[in-house]
Amino acid sequence: MAMEKIEEQPPIFTEEAEAELSDKLKKLLLEVIDKGRINLEHGTDILSETIGRPKPIDNCINTVCSGCKSICGGCNTVCSGCNSVAGCACKQQQ
Amino acid sequence: MTTGLVKLQNIKNECEVDNLNNNLKASSYNYFIRYNDDNFFGYNFLYKTILRIPADAFPYVNQFLHGLSPKSERVEDNSRPPRLPSQWLEALRQVNFVIDKNIDELSLIKFCYFRNLYASESLSLIVLPTLWCNLACPYCFEFKKPISMKAEVEDALMDWLESNFKGKRDIHIAWFGGEPLLAKRVIFSLTKRLKEFCNSTGARYAASLTTNGYFLNKEFQDSLLSLNIKQVQVTLDGDKSGHDALKRKRNGGGSFDRVFQNVVTFCENVSDSDCNLSLRINCCDDNYDGIERLLDRFPPIVRSRASVYFRWIWANKASDYNEFSSSQRGTEPFLGLAKLYATAKALGWRTFNPHDHKADWGYCEVDYTDHYAISPDGSVFLCTHTFEKSESIGCLLQGSEIIQPKTTSTITRWYSANPFDDAACMKCQLLPICLGGCRKTRVEGGRSCMEEKESLDLFIRCLVEERLLPVNKSQEH
Numbered sequence A: 001m002a003m004e005k006i007e008e009q010p011p012i013f014t015e016e017a018e019a020e021l022s023d024k025l026k027k028l029l030l031e032v033i034d035k036g037r038i039n040l041e042h043g044t045d046i047l048s049e050t051i052g053r054p055k056p057i058d059n060c061i062n063t064v065c066s067g068c069k070s071i072c073g074g075c076n077t078v079c080s081g082c083n084s085v086a087g088c089a090c091k092q093q094q
Numbered sequence B: 001m002t003t004g005l006v007k008l009q010n011i012k013n014e015c016e017v018d019n020l021n022n023n024l025k026a027s028s029y030n031y032f033i034r035y036n037d038d039n040f041f042g043y044n045f046l047y048k049t050i051l052r053i054p055a056d057a058f059p060y061v062n063q064f065l066h067g068l069s070p071k072s073e074r075v076e077d078n079s080r081p082p083r084l085p086s087q088w089l090e091a092l093r094q095v096n097f098v099i100d101k102n103i104d105e106l107s108l109i110k111f112c113y114f115r116n117l118y119a120s121e122s123l124s125l126i127v128l129p130t131l132w133c134n135l136a137c138p139y140c141f142e143f144k145k146p147i148s149m150k151a152e153v154e155d156a157l158m159d160w161l162e163s164n165f166k167g168k169r170d171i172h173i174a175w176f177g178g179e180p181l182l183a184k185r186v187i188f189s190l191t192k193r194l195k196e197f198c199n200s201t202g203a204r205y206a207a208s209l210t211t212n213g214y215f216l217n218k219e220f221q222d223s224l225l226s227l228n229i230k231q232v233q234v235t236l237d238g239d240k241s242g243h244d245a246l247k248r249k250r251n252g253g254g255s256f257d258r259v260f261q262n263v264v265t266f267c268e269n270v271s272d273s274d275c276n277l278s279l280r281i282n283c284c285d286d287n288y289d290g291i292e293r294l295l296d297r298f299p300p301i302v303r304s305r306a307s308v309y310f311r312w313i314w315a316n317k318a319s320d321y322n323e324f325s326s327s328q329r330g331t332e333p334f335l336g337l338a339k340l341y342a343t344a345k346a347l348g349w350r351t352f353n354p355h356d357h358k359a360d361w362g363y364c365e366v367d368y369t370d371h372y373a374i375s376p377d378g379s380v381f382l383c384t385h386t387f388e389k390s391e392s393i394g395c396l397l398q399g400s401e402i403i404q405p406k407t408t409s410t411i412t413r414w415y416s417a418n419p420f421d422d423a424a425c426m427k428c429q430l431l432p433i434c435l436g437g438c439r440k441t442r443v444e445g446g447r448s449c450m451e452e453k454e455s456l457d458l459f460i461r462c463l464v465e466e467r468l469l470p471v472n473k474s475q476e477h
Helices: A015-023 B002-022 B058-068 B088-095 B105-117 B150-166 B180-201 B240-246 B255-267 B289-296 B302-307 B333-346 B405-416 B423-427 B439-443 B451-476
Strands: A031-034 B025-026 B030-034 B040-046 B050-054 B099-100 B122-128 B170-175 B206-212 B229-236 B276-283 B307-312 B371-374 B380-381
Touching: A031 B088, A031 B451, B025 B058, B030 B058, B030 B451, B050 B058, B050 B451, B058 B088, B088 B099, B150 B180, B170 B180, B180 B206, B229 B255, B240 B255, B240 B289, B255 B276, B255 B289, B255 B302, B276 B289, B276 B333, B289 B333, B307 B333, B333 B451, B405 B439
Parallel strands: B122 B170, B122 B371, B170 B206, B206 B229, B229 B276, B276 B307
Antiparallel strands: A031 B050, B025 B099, B030 B040, B040 B050, B371 B380
């Protein structure tokens, strides 16, 4: 069976878009509000203890880690973002 | 010379950026809403990341992501990704809206789902000290019986743990009912033994409590710490008139005033760091209009201390499939709930949506092996919605054969059910947070989709505002 050819897409940049970006938009910033639950840049992240155990308690209020703005990994776990328990909203870490 | 070197350096950097872009693709789980005139927000259902994008920048970001999509998914075949400022690209990568081309997101979801399902370090039990309740809510999904857990069942439970679960790292008990606080003796007695067991094995012990709040008096609140109860949920059925019409005492009186006072006392008496309090507001046609009054009735200490969420009352077998909320639910069920979330936030409440805040990889607590529900007579179930004797997988009073061999196929079918065999789920953008929905429904051949699915813009708006709220609060002080 023939392998499907992966399409290469060299990014292009229209002159108008370039001009607009340079003059106006480059000053704007995209703001990361929440870094979420998986850090793909750390290859071992999904293999770590932060997934699959332990079970957060019922209705655990997994809010955002105050340290790194990642979602808290649940009660008794460390934050999957900064590996800290400091921001656990559930106060289950003791 | 210097100018030439700079130009060469720029060309090199641009080539690097081009090569980088060729190795990127857009995540399949990005979702964008226009929040106001100035901002769009993006949410990713898989990574649960949130990004604020200035409105003027959004068309470029959108075009960029569109250009990175597979050709078959593009509206215009000749669209190509424009080059973005490096800090924009960095932000898009930080929130995984843009990911490496070789990442297979479906296999990532499957891996996390099954890793969670078959994790073996924890034991989670829902224990019903009684199947009786002091209230007679007409919509209750349980078949109530005036029975409480006897000492012989407690003994059998501890024997079962001794024989089978000494290697667990964490043990969690969810006290449920009936109304569990009708059987406080069982809670105190079992907690003492469970803590001793965990001390002997080195496991961590924690508990939660779901209650109607009527017996959650100060005396019991003072015991929460020693009982290791870290999470309490109280259910309210609207403001006083709505609540008292539904949550009637068996002798006919209403229960609102006492529950309300217990919630206020809880917030004054129990430290946030010792125990969370969540309020589940059951909504239906008859109480919907009064819920704003309920939210407004609570003093500021409750609004800032407790968290609140809203759910429609649903029809079920035990209540003869009576509908309580069909008019207000309508065809877009989350619409009515979203209005309540907005009202609650405006009144200074902390809100949460259970579909988002569970950072684990199951739809509910039953999506996890070594999770059992124990009824007062010692019957063992896989789910709190299966309390008919015929659905029991075993009984603690049966000696060494707790889990009956004849139920093996029930158990294996239960844990084999998954959304990855369902073509509609595999295509659904909500798969990473829904994870197939209710396991019992799926085992029975159905599929339960989230109510939020029909109102994604509203759902994402709610999530964004929940994340932004703590920031706003801290800025205020």
